[in-house]
Amino acid sequence: MQGIYREIQKEYDDNRKRALDEAQAKKDAVYKEHPELKEVDDEINKIGVSMSKAIIFIDNDAVRNAKIEELKKNINELKDKKAKILKKLKLTEEYFEPVFTCNVCQDTGTVGSLEGAKLCNCFRQKIINHTYNKTQMYIIDKENFDTFDEKVFSDKVDEKRYKSEKSPRENILNIKKRSEEFVEKFSDEDNKNLIFIGGTGLGKTFMSNCIAKAAIDSGKTVLYQTAGKLMDMVMDYRMNRDNGEIDATEYNELFEVDLLIIDDLGTENVTEARLSELFNIINTRLINGKKKGIRTLISTNKELKDLMSYYDQRIVSRILGNFDVYRFFGEDIRLKTSGK
Ligand SMILES: [Zn+2]
Secondary structure, X not given: OHHHHHHHHHHHHHHHHHHHHHHHHHXXXXXXXXXXXXXXXXXXXXXXXXXXXXXXXXXXHHXXXXXXXXXXXXXHHHHHHHHHHHHHOXXXXXXXXXXXXXXXXXXXXXXXXXXXXXXOHHHHHHHHHHHHHOOHHHHOOOOOOOOOOHHHOOOOOOHHHHOOOOOHHHHHHHHHHHHHHHXXXXXXXXXXXXXXXXXXXXXXXXXXXXXXXXXXXXXXXXXXXXXXXXXXXXXXXXXXXXXXXXXXXXXXXXXXXXXXXXXXXXXOOOOHXXXXXXXXXXXXXXXXXXXXXXXXXXXXXXXXXXXXXXXXXHHHHHHHOOEEEEEOOOOOHHHOOOOO
16 A cells, blocks of 8 residues: 555656656757847846845844835836737747646645645546556546437337336436536536446446446545445455555545445345445545535445345435435447447
8 A cells, every 4th residue: 555655656757757847848949049148037037035024034024025016116117028029929828737647636745734734636536446446447448428329219109118108318418418517517516316227238337337427527536336345345354454455544534435336236245234335435425425525426236225125225215205216217339339
């Protein structure tokens, strides 16, 4: 675990250095062609230093304020001069800014003051990807709202077969709309959690991936895992706290991460103890969700009543009260999207 932190921090240090070096190189190139720009920048920097000195070393209020006023006037004149030069060169100040991978932490990996510093979401996401998401994060580059194709869902209504007055296409478009809203209104108090129900190959995982990508793009942290693997990891953590697959910080992300996606909740390998661990996570997130604005998405190929038979009905129904349930139906889309 320490190793992965170091590894990621090294990547950040490299990215940040590269961004700063590139910005400096751009600046140097323009300076070389247009020394008048460098002169103005040097002047501005010099006055900046004089300003700090005045603030620190001049004791007399009146003298100090007069000096500061004078320096401010000089700086403003120089800034005007610089603006004119930039305009002539058809450049803006932004042109010289470093281009960071993450604008929030500027590729440092942390945000906040020294005492209150915490990991930036982008850094947390990398740890989560390493521990939990693994391959899923590569899939969301391919499976997202931009690549969503409703045409693979039939537009024929088949009430008898699907027990719905909607066609599979109408149904999936409705789910897609709600899924987009789910991300847009992510932490709104009235934004419920989601459950996707339906057989294999009806688009549940695809839609979960769409949501994962959109949430990450909007700066949220996302943890994706299948229910079976999640229960394995949690049981493993419980039994070998100190030398298991995940450590306490990573375990806590199950409760802290903005969006927890539990895929493929079935009844295979389910025991009451395992399910109890899973419901404990879901339930704690529901309680914290109000305060922290975190959300959970569950997809399952089982009818809810089947899950209920495995667990205390009161608890299951109370949990379900905090979820919007969407049913997926239609034909197996994997047959229509060859290669996906
Ligand atoms: Zn960041």
